[in-house]
Amino acid sequence: MNELSLIRKAVKGNKKCLEELLILHSDQLYRTAFLYVRNREDALDVVQEASYKAFKSIGKLKNEKYFLTWLTRILIHCAYEVLNRKKKEIPIDLMNERNVDRPEQGVESLDLMEAVNQLNTKHKDAIILFYFQDLPISEVAKVMNIPENTVKTYLSRGKERLKKSLGGMNHNGKKLISRSI
Secondary structure (H helix, E strand, C coil), X not given: CCHHHHHHXXXXXXXXXXXXXXXXCHHHHHHHHHHHHCCHHHHHHXXXXXXXXXXXHHHHCCCHHHHHHHHHHHHHHHHHHHHHHHCCCCCHHHHHHHHHHCCCCCHHHHHHHHHHHHCCHHHHHHHHHXXXXXXXXXXXXXXXXXXXXXXXXXXXXXXXXXXXXHCCECCCCCECCCCCC
C-alpha cells in the first residue's frame, strides 16, 4: 500500500494505518528529535509524545501530502517542551555517553552541535531542518510556517553565526584559522 493511501485511511480514523506511517518515518523522527534534545532517552520521549499527539489529532490534517510536515511540526513542538523542562542544560556525563554511542563522530561534530544549539530558535530550526534533515527550503518554510525567503535569511544568518562561534571567521569576515596543512 502506498504512503498516500495510508495517510488517507489514517485521516479517516484507521489507527493501524497511522501506526504503519509512524513506523515508516520512525528513523527520521528519532534523528530530528535527537538533534533537538541531544540524548537518547529524551529523543525517544519526544517521538513517543509526538506519536501520541498525532494519534489524537490525525483527523485534523487538512492536506494529506503534507503529512510529514505536519508530523515534524508536532515533533518540534514536543522537543521544545522537553527542552523547556530540562532548562537546556546538558550534563558532562551525557556528552561522554554520546561519544560512546556514536564513535564515528569526531570532536568537530560535537563542536558543531554545541554551536547549533547556541543559535536562537528560528536559526536553529532552519539549520537543522535544511542541513541535517535535508528538507528543501519550501518544506522548511511549511514546517516553520514562514515565507521561503525568510528561511533563506535564517539559514544565511545562522551559518554566519556558526562560522563566528566555531572560529571560521571573525566579526569582520576575515579568516581566523587557516585550513591549509
